[in-house]
Each structure stands twice: as C-alpha cells, then as structure tokens.
Amino acid sequence: MSTVLIIGAGGVGNVVARKCVMNPQVFTRVVLASRTLSKCEEIQRAVGTEKLEVAQVDADNVPELVALIRKVQPDLVLNVALPYQDLTIMDACLETGVDYLDTANYEPKDNPVFEYKYQWAYRERYEKRGIMALLGSGFDPGVTNVFCAYAQQYLFDEIHYVDILDCNGGDHGLPFATNFNPEINIREITANGRYWEDGEWKITPPLSESFEYDFEEVGPKRMYLLYHEELESLCRNIKGLKRIRFYMSFGEQYLTHLRVLQNVGMTSIEPIEFQGQQIVPLQFLKAVLPDPGDLGPLTKGKTNIGCNIEGIKDGKVKRVRIYNVCDHQDAYREVGSQAISYTTGVPAVIGAMLMVQKIWHRAGVFNMEEFDAKPFMELLNQQGLPWHIKEY
Incomplete structure (x- = not known):
C-alpha cells in the first residue's frame, strides 16, 4: 500500500499521473497537484475520477506544500514542476519527513547554472531526517x-x-x-x-x-x-x-x-x-x-x-x-x-516504484547511478521504454 503525491500537471505530469494509475499494484493511491487546478482536473477526467485525486498548491510556497503533504500523507512526493521549485519542495519534504524525487536539477531563475550543488547541500539534513531524495529520474538525466x-x-x-x-x-x-x-x-x-x-x-x-x-x-x-x-x-x-x-x-x-x-x-x-x-x-x-x-x-x-x-x-x-x-x-x-514527455515521465514513475518498494532506498540525497542499475533496467522494458545493447 503506497500513496504518491505528484506535483506538476504539464506534459510530464500527465504521463506520470497516467503511468502511476496504470500500476495500482505499487501505487494504491495517486494524488496530482498543481497551481492550476483545471490542468489536474483535465488529466483526472482522462484517467477516471475514482483513480486519481487532485489538489491545488503553489509549489513556490513551502507552508502550502507542507499543509498539502500533511493532508495527503504520501509515501513519496514526485516533483515534475519547474526546476526553479525543486528547493521549496525539498524543504517541504524535509519538514514533513517524506521521500522526494525529481527529474531535473534545481536552477535559479536569474542564473542558468544547471548545477547539483544546491541539492547536494541537503544530503546531511536528509540523512538525519531518515528520508531519501532521488535526483534526476527522467531520461537525460535519469x-x-x-x-x-x-x-x-x-x-x-x-x-x-x-x-x-x-x-x-x-x-x-x-x-x-x-x-x-x-x-x-x-x-x-x-x-x-x-x-x-x-x-x-x-x-x-x-x-x-x-x-x-x-x-x-x-x-x-x-x-x-x-x-x-x-x-x-x-x-x-x-x-x-x-x-x-x-x-x-x-x-x-x-x-x-x-x-x-x-x-x-x-x-x-x-x-x-x-x-x-x-x-x-x-x-x-x-x-x-x-x-x-x-x-x-x-x-x-x-x-x-x-x-x-x-x-x-x-x-x-x-x-x-x-x-x-x-x-x-x-x-x-x-x-x-x-x-519527449513520455521518455521523461516513465523513468520518474520507475524511480518512484523502486523507492516506495524499498528496492532503491537509503537516507540522503542521491543521483541515479548510485544504485544497482539492474532493477531499473528491467522496469524500463516492462513500462514501455525497452533498451538495446550493441557491441562494436
């Protein structure tokens, strides 16, 4: 039994919500939240109101995020909002003691640096809290x-x-x-x-x-x-x-x-x-x-x-x-x-599956290559992204 809270209802959020609903053996409850509630409701209508719950939240607002997380009580927060919002969502997960996953690293709005240092700085705090953050579980990165x-x-x-x-x-x-x-x-x-x-x-x-x-x-x-x-x-x-x-x-x-x-x-x-x-x-x-x-x-x-x-x-x-x-x-x-949305959204769901099932799970902040690759590779084949190997 696991509950996932997805934040972000764009193209990738649509894929993530649908694929989570397609895996009820792992995700028994799926909640989709966004600043724009109508986007969540549109996805909800497509998959069925009984399969997907929706909520409204401002991902720039930590108290709002904390309140929603406490209300939903998820096992994992799956962040497919904007990269600018990674740190506020990580802060909310830290405050509530909930695992975190994203698909792209934090980026300051006024400085396009594309660096992990802002998120790596959370390692010790996540370790002490006993929770995990998995960074970049998309396709590339991911x-x-x-x-x-x-x-x-x-x-x-x-x-x-x-x-x-x-x-x-x-x-x-x-x-x-x-x-x-x-x-x-x-x-x-x-x-x-x-x-x-x-x-x-x-x-x-x-x-x-x-x-x-x-x-x-x-x-x-x-x-x-x-x-x-x-x-x-x-x-x-x-x-x-x-x-x-x-x-x-x-x-x-x-x-x-x-x-x-x-x-x-x-x-x-x-x-x-x-x-x-x-x-x-x-x-x-x-x-x-x-x-x-x-x-x-x-x-x-x-x-x-x-x-x-x-x-x-x-x-x-x-x-x-x-x-x-x-x-x-x-x-x-x-x-x-x-x-493009599919190849980002499916790996996010796979990362979430491995985390909630405790196949990939350690306290701290991690990148994808720090775990055994085989379970993820097996799920790629099962979830719609089969891979091939050529040896030259």
Whole structure:
C-alpha cells in the first residue's frame, strides 16, 4: 500500500499521473497537484475520477506544500514542476519527513547554472531526517545515468569514454516549437557547451561543436555539444572516466529561428521595462510559443537516446552502445503525450516504484547511478521504454 503525491500537471505530469494509475499494484493511491487546478482536473477526467485525486498548491510556497503533504500523507512526493521549485519542495519534504524525487536539477531563475550543488547541500539534513531524495529520474538525466551505471556494474572493468547522444527525430510540422518547457529548453541551448575531460571542465561556445550520427530507426542527424546536468554527477561516480560529453540533435530550421530570436533579444532573462511593467523577454516568448503539452497529436517520428561507452574488459578495449527508441505516436496513443514527455515521465514513475518498494532506498540525497542499475533496467522494458545493447 503506497500513496504518491505528484506535483506538476504539464506534459510530464500527465504521463506520470497516467503511468502511476496504470500500476495500482505499487501505487494504491495517486494524488496530482498543481497551481492550476483545471490542468489536474483535465488529466483526472482522462484517467477516471475514482483513480486519481487532485489538489491545488503553489509549489513556490513551502507552508502550502507542507499543509498539502500533511493532508495527503504520501509515501513519496514526485516533483515534475519547474526546476526553479525543486528547493521549496525539498524543504517541504524535509519538514514533513517524506521521500522526494525529481527529474531535473534545481536552477535559479536569474542564473542558468544547471548545477547539483544546491541539492547536494541537503544530503546531511536528509540523512538525519531518515528520508531519501532521488535526483534526476527522467531520461537525460535519469536513464542515461542508469545506462552508465549498468555498464560500470555489469559490462566493463573500467569505463574511459562516454558520449550521451539525444536525438529527436520527431516532426510536429510547426515553424518553431520546443518539445518541453520553452524557458528551460532555450536557456539550456543558448548556454556555453561544457564537457569533462582529464579531470577538468572544457568550455565551448554555444552550439559550436557538431557532427552527424546515423541513429537506429531514425537515420542521420546533426548533433551539437551541450552541457547537461548528468555530466556533473557521472564524472564523479563513474570510476576511471577520462572524458564524458553530451550531444543533442537540432534541425537547421529550429536553429535559424533560435538565432533570430537571440539576435533580437527575445531569449534574454534580463528584465526590461515595457509600458510601465518589468517583463522578462524569455518568459514572454514562452507565453507566445506553442505549449509542448499540445504537440502530442501533431508529432510523428521517433526519439533515439543512448550512451556510447568505451572502456576495458578483461584487459581488452570494449565499446558498447546502450539506447532506447521511442515512437511519438505510440506514446500519444498510450498516455496522450508525445515521446519527449513520455521518455521523461516513465523513468520518474520507475524511480518512484523502486523507492516506495524499498528496492532503491537509503537516507540522503542521491543521483541515479548510485544504485544497482539492474532493477531499473528491467522496469524500463516492462513500462514501455525497452533498451538495446550493441557491441562494436
């Protein structure tokens, strides 16, 4: 018997709520909360009022969160709200003594740093409270961390090189739209690239390094080097690592639009005055762009996300590729969301399943690769994200 409280009712929240309801053997009670109650009620109507409870909460307000947690009395709070709200939700879990899980690391609104230090700082307090926080249980971060952990634990004696490749081969037919929160997405892409090599971080200008890669079931796509948060924990936890990088695919049309928006100042996070009010250009842009949650029925094609890993096994060089392919239309038919939301939401549910069943459970704050990868890998196959291994 376990109760899960989900906070956030966007595209990922929709997937998480539906998949939790699909696993009543683990989650006997599912509660979905958001600042916008109508979003929760829309998901509730889709899955059935008897299967999903809803509530309203401001995730920026710790006392409100504490009151809701005490009312619901969940075994786990599953955070799929905005990354800006990670710390307030962690504070509320600390105060109420409830386990915590999220899919993306905390990010200050005024400084897009993408660092785990803010959440790692909670380790000692969570340990003393006897509760657990699992960070980044999405796909990347999340599944990619588990792929690396699986390789370290079961396939290699030593891992030297990792390239994480995130390819979205989907097409929604719109001139310009982001597949997840536009504000977070654009901040991520317009930041400097960064990768870890020989014990230090190397910096590259935004989108300055790229190459073409031929993806299984998708075909050739141009990949661009970005900084992504899982690099920060993996470079600490994968022993013997010499280099780790992250690449994401972008079409030329998308990048052309992005360059124009940057050139005219629409991607800035610095407030400007407009008609007597302070507005943030990027937040205004988010308001006029299509909602990623509405892209499900439009998007066709597949994603292919995985890790290319090189290291040593039994004294010989070994190279493997571990990856997943997800079809946008298959995801939409199952849960009413496109594959980007699906590939983030399903791993969040798997992480929650392992935590409430005490398969993954220790007091403190942890990243995905710090646990036995095998139970998570088995559930990926069962919950709709089957993986494949190629050895070169």
